[in-house]
Amino acid sequence: MNPRDFFEDGTVTVSAATYTVYKTTQPDPAAFASIQDDEEITVVAEGGTVDESTVLEAEPGWKRLTFEMVLPFELVGFLAVVAAELADEGVSIFALSAYSTDHVLVKEGDVAAATKRLEALGCRIQNEG
Incomplete structure (x- = not known):
């Protein structure tokens, strides 16, 4: 599978x-x-919704890009392609995977560059809401 x-x-x-x-x-x-994990707890939530008494550090300003496609477990390199393509645009990502779907978080200021690059790969971009 490519x-x-x-x-x-x-x-x-x-x-x-x-x-x-x-x-x-x-x-x-x-x-x-x-x-x-054994070292820390990371929570990704809408800004201001987490109990502040539990927060040790925070990095705000991320938008979630969800790949609305079922990705089989046998598929090798999907996130590697995403990371490489967005790295070429200077876009840093925070990657998360669900059972069959991948998500990347990108900084708000990088959304336009990220979506332009993903469109060039053949993706359709839609905005939530």
Whole structure:
């Protein structure tokens, strides 16, 4: 399977919400994502919605780009292509994967450059809301 085949006519949705990536002392079940490993807890939530008493650090100003396509587990290199293409545009990403869908967060100021590059790969861009 070639990961580039999934971009052609694939849809990428840009979130209406703006997110903050938090380092916290506890997960937040109401957040878009809570990730806990042996070292830290990361919460991705709409800005201002996390209990401030749990926040250790915060990085605000992210938009979520969701790849509205089912990506099989056997697919190798999909996020590598996304990361490389956006890196060529100078766009930093924060990547998250669900069971069959990938998401990348990009800074608000980088949305136009990111979506332009993804359109060049064959993706349709739609705005949420």
